[in-house]
Amino acid sequence: MTTDAGTNWAGNLAFSAREVAAPRSIDDLCALLRGADRVRALGTRHSFNDIADTPGVLITTAALPAEVSIDSGERVARVASGLRYGDVAQRLDAEGWALANLASLPHISVAGAVATGTHGSGDRVGSLSASVRAVELVTADGDEVRLARGDATFGGAVVALGSLGVVTAVELDIEPRYSVAQTAYPDLAFDEVLADLSAVTGAGYSVSMFTSWADADRVDAAWVKRRTEHDVPPDTLLGSPARVDDGHPLAEAPPENATQQGGRVGPWLDRLPHFKLGFTPSNGDELQTEYLVPRARATDALNAMRDLAPRIHPLVMVTEIRTVAADSLWLSPAFGRDVVAIHFTWKPDQPAVEALLPVLEQALAPMDARPHWGKLFAADVDMISGLYPRFDDARALARQFDPRRVFVNRYLERVLGL
Numbered sequence: 454m455t456t457d458a459g460t461n462w463a464g465n466l467a468f469s470a471r472e473v474a475a476p477r478s479i480d481d482l483c484a485l486l487r488g489a490d491r492v493r494a495l496g497t498r499h500s501f502n503d504i505a506d507t508p509g510v511l512i513t514t515a516a517l518p519a520e521v522s523i524d525s526g527e528r529v530a531r532v533a534s535g536l537r538y539g540d541v542a543q544r545l546d547a548e549g550w551a552l553a554n555l556a557s558l559p560h561i562s563v564a565g566a567v568a569t570g571t572h573g574s575g576d577r578v579g580s581l582s583a584s585v586r587a588v589e590l591v592t593a594d595g596d597e598v599r600l601a602r603g604d605a606t607f608g609g610a611v612v613a614l615g616s617l618g619v620v621t622a623v624e625l626d627i628e629p630r631y632s633v634a635q636t637a638y639p640d641l642a643f644d645e646v647l648a649d650l651s652a653v654t655g656a657g658y659s660v661s662m663f664t665s666w667a668d669a670d671r672v673d674a675a676w677v678k679r680r681t682e683h684d685v686p687p688d689t690l691l692g693s694p695a696r697v698d699d700g701h702p703l704a705e706a707p708p709e710n711a712t713q714q715g716g717r718v719g720p721w722l723d724r725l726p727h728f729k730l731g732f733t734p735s736n737g738d739e740l741q742t743e744y745l746v747p748r749a750r751a752t753d754a755l756n757a758m759r760d761l762a763p764r765i766h767p768l769v770m771v772t773e774i775r776t777v778a779a780d781s782l783w784l785s786p787a788f789g790r791d792v793v794a795i796h797f798t799w800k801p802d803q804p805a806v807e808a809l810l811p812v813l814e815q816a817l818a819p820m821d822a823r824p825h826w827g828k829l830f831a832a833d834v835d836m837i838s839g840l841y842p843r844f845d846d847a848r849a850l851a852r853q854f855d856p857r858r859v860f861v862n863r864y865l866e867r868v869l870g871l
Contacts, residue, residue: 458511461498465740465803468495469508475516479597479621485512486619487595492859494619496565497537499558500827501741504569504614504864512619514564523548523627529586530627534564534620538581539730541625542722551630554578554659557727557773564620569827570612570785572794573725574678574775575659576651580787583780584626585611590618593859597621608843609850612784614826616851616860616871632681633658633724637714638690641672643759645691647752650793654776656690659725662774669762673771678725681718739770740799740806743825744813745777745786750820751793757816758795764812768805770798783843786823794825807831826868834870 458468473495476482486492491509498505505511514535521544522531530550532541538552539559545551554573556566563581565571567588572580587601588610598618600610610617636657646653646662654660657677664673674696679686688695695716723729746754755774758765765772773796777787786792795817799806810831814822823840824830838844848869855861858871865871 459498461500461505463501463738463740463801465501465801466503466506468506468511470506470511471509473511473513475513477516479517479591482512482514482517482591482619482621483595483597485510486591486593486859489593489859491862492593492619493862494564494615496535496562497560499561499565500569501829502827502864503862504827505565506864507862514619514621515562517621520622521545523550525550528627529624531622531624532563534562534622536563537561537730538563538566539722539726545627546630546720546722549630550627551721552625553584553628554581555722555725556581557661559722559726559728559730563623563625565827567611567623568613568615568620569825570782570787571825571827572775572777572787573659574661574794575778576654576776576791577778578659579778579780580785582611582782582785583778583787585623586626587624588620589622590620592618593855593857598854606850608781609783609847612782612826613847613851614784614865614869616847616865616869617854618860631721632718633678633721634681634686634716634718635676635678635714635724636686636716637674637676637696638693639674639696641675641691641693643670643672643755646672647755650751653690654793656687660776661727664772664774666758666762666766666769666772669759672774676714676727680721686716738801740801740803741797741825741828742799742806742810742813742830743794743796743828744817744822744830745792745794745825746817746820746822748776748791748793754793754795754817754820754822757820758813761812761816764809765797768799768802768809770800772797783847784826784841786825788841788843792823795822796825799829803829833867837868838870 493507657679659678
C-alpha cells in the first residue's frame with residue numbers, strides 16, 4: 454500500500470483517498486473489502502471527473518494475475534479487469550483473434566472503459582461494453598459474483614459506474630483477427646456532411662470526423678477505417694480526395710504518435726485506435742467532455758454546436774464526431790438507440806471549460822444528450838434520470854449490491870442520487 458493516491462491521467466484531479474491498495478489475489482481482495490468502509494476501484498486513471506475518487510481506499514486490480522484465456526469454440530475471452538485494451542489486443546491477435554471495436558486510446562483499462570460506456574466508432578458497431586458477455590466482481594461483503602447475458606440484472610451490471618463492487622474479470626466476445634486500412638479525407642463542407650450524414654459515417658467500418666470549430670462551415674477531416682475484406686475506400690469523400698500522408702487529430706501534435714493512414718493495410722489493433730500504444734495518447738495535457746445524442750437528432754445537435762462555435766473554439770483542441778450502435782445496457786449512453794457522439798478535447802483551463810458546460814448542455818437538452826460518465830459534465834441526477842428508461846432499476850441494483858454504501862462517493866450521489 455501507499456498513502457500517496459496521486460492524480461488522474463490529466464492531472465486535473467488529485468485523489469483524496471487515504472491509501473491505495475493493490476491486492477495480488479482474489480482472496481486478498483475479498484478480505485480487504487470485508488473490512489473496508491469506503492472504497493472505489495481505480496483503473497488507468499483516465500477519467501476526467503471524480504468518478505473514482507473516495508476519502509477511503511482506492512483499489513487497483515492491476516496487480517491481480519494478468520489473465521487472458523480464450524475459448525475458441527465459444528468465441529469468448531476471459532480477461533483480467535486491470536489489463537489495458539492494448540495489452541489484451543496484442544495477446545488476442547497473437548492467437549489469431551480480435552475484438553470488434555477499440556476506443557481511440559488503447560491505453561485504458563478494460564474494467565474502467567466498460568464501466569463508463571466508453572466506445573470507438575461505427576454505424577453498426579457497439580461500444581466496448583456491448584461486447585461484454587459476463588462480469589465477475591467482488592461485493593462490499595467480500596462475496597464473489599458472476600453475472601452473464603441472460604441473467605435478469607445483467608443489463609445493469611456492465612455499465613455500472615463502479616457501484617456494484619470491484620470488477621475482477623470480464624468475458625468478451627471475440628472474432629477471427631482481421632485487417633484494417635485507414636484513410637483520411639481533409640476539409641469537408643459541414644452542410645454537405647449533414648445533408649447526408651450516413652454517406653460519411655457509413656463510408657467505412659469505423660469513421661471519425663474532426664473539427665476545431667475555427668470555421669463552423671468546415672469539417673477539418675474524416676478518418677475512415679475499413680475492414681479490408683469488406684470495404685473498398687472511395688477515392689474521394691464529398692469531393693475531398695484521400696490524403697496520402699499521415700496525420701494527427703491535433704494539428705500541432707506529431708503524426709507518428711497516431712495510427713497510420715494513407716490506406717495502408719495493417720492489423721486491426723494497429724488501426725482501430727487513433728493513437729499508438731507506445732506513445733502519449735492525444736495531447737496528454739488536456740480535459741475531455743462528450744455528449745451522445747440519438748442518431749435521429751444528430752443534425753440538430755451538430756447545428757447547435759456550430760452556433761456555439763465562437764465560444765467553443767477558443768477552449769477546444771479538437772472535437773471528434775463518431776457513431777455508436779444501440780445496446781441494452783441500462784446506463785449505457787447508447788441504451789436503446791443508435792447515437793452520435795460529440796467529443797471535446799479541451800485545453801487545460803478547467804474553470805473556463807466548466808463555465809461553458811452548462812451552455813452546451815442547455816443547447817443539447819432538446820436532443821436528449823447523454824453525457825459520457827467518465828468525462829467532465831455539469832448535469833446532475835435531476836437532469837440525467839429522465840434520459841435512461843432503466844435508471845431507477847440501476848439505482849435499485851446498486852442499493853441491493855451495496856446496502857452499506859461502501860462504494861458510494863460524491864460522484865454517485867451527484868449523478869445517481871445514491
